[in-house]
Amino acid sequence: MAAHSTNQSSARKYSIDATVARSHCLRRRAADVSVARVYQRKDRFYRRAKSAGWRSRAAFKLIELDQRFRLLRRGDRVVDLGAWPGGWLQVAAERVGAGGLVIGIDRTPIEPLAGPVVCVTGDLRDEATLAMVRERCGGPVDVVLSDMAPQLSGVRATDEARAAELAARAFAVAELLLRPGGRLLIKLFQNDESARFVEQLRHRFKSVKLTRPEATRAGSAELYVVGEGFRSATSP
Numbered sequence: 001m002a003a004h005s006t007n008q009s010s011a012r013k014y015s016i017d018a019t020v021a022r023s024h025c026l027r028r029r030a031a032d033v034s035v036a037r038v039y040q041r042k043d044r045f046y047r048r049a050k051s052a053g054w055r056s057r058a059a060f061k062l063i064e065l066d067q068r069f070r071l072l073r074r075g076d077r078v079v080d081l082g083a084w085p086g087g088w089l090q091v092a093a094e095r096v097g098a099g100g101l102v103i104g105i106d107r108t109p110i111e112p113l114a115g116p117v118v119c120v121t122g123d124l125r126d127e128a129t130l131a132m133v134r135e136r137c138g139g140p141v142d143v144v145l146s147d148m149a150p151q152l153s154g155v156r157a158t159d160e161a162r163a164a165e166l167a168a169r170a171f172a173v174a175e176l177l178l179r180p181g182g183r184l185l186i187k188l189f190q191n192d193e194s195a196r197f198v199e200q201l202r203h204r205f206k207s208v209k210l211t212r213p214e215a216t217r218a219g220s221a222e223l224y225v226v227g228e229g230f231r232s233a234t235s236p
């Protein structure tokens with residue numbers, strides 16, 4: 001009887017172990033499939049960017065957002081914050097044409113681009129960099145773009161705080177540089193703070209929309225906020 005019950009319990013244990021092992025195995029397979037999908041997705045945009053001659057896969061995000069919101073127009077003067085390696089600069093240069101101006105700023109030196117593009121190297125949190133950018137603009141601009149992203153530490157709270165600081169800085173730069181009626185695009189990371197940030201923007205733009213382009217990596221908390229119809233502090 002004792003042996004029978006031991007057999008029964010070991011059979012039950014085996015069946016539980018087998019079930020657990022099978023579910024681990026299924027979960028791992030599902031995880032592998034989802035990782036593979038992420039890479040397929042990355043490869044798709046990465047390969048398309050390479051074959052089209054874009055410097056980054058991020059170019060597709062701006063192409064899509066521009067199609068949806070008509071951010072970039074012929075002859076526009078555009079400032080691109082956090083512009084290295086320059087995918088957005090290439091897209092913006094194509095859209096504004098030879099009569100426009102595109103100023104790209106990054107901490108990492110950007111390899112020069114032909115056409116209406118001017119590259120500035122510097123940290124946008126420094127006043128000296130901002131002064132340099134203002135001088136290059138020579139007056140108000142039509143569009144401010146920011147794809148700035150912090151170097152990730154892996155500590156969620158730190159990374160979110162850094163990302164929020166960059167988004168706030170991009171907004172402050174836009175307030176200094178945009179002409180009344182101008183347009184703004186800023187990358188954000190979605191959290192409680194980002195909702196408050198978007199509320200601030202609503203006071204300064206006629207229309208504010210949140211969006212997530214298709215080329216965004218799966219699982220990313222990244223979002224873009226689009227502001228149209230800038231109201232400067234001095235406008236009525």
Ligand SMILES: C[S@@+](CC[C@H](N)C(=O)[O-])C[C@H]1O[C@@H](n2cnc3c(N)ncnc32)[C@H](O)[C@@H]1O
Nearest residue numbers: 056058082085086087088107123124147148149
């Ligand atoms: C996602 S990348 C930009 C990609 C770019 N939009 C493109 O299409 O190639 C983010 C960039 O933000 C820059 N960045 C982050 N913090 C910055 C800061 N404080 N000042 C200037 N650039 C910064 C990084 O150096 C990085 O190159």
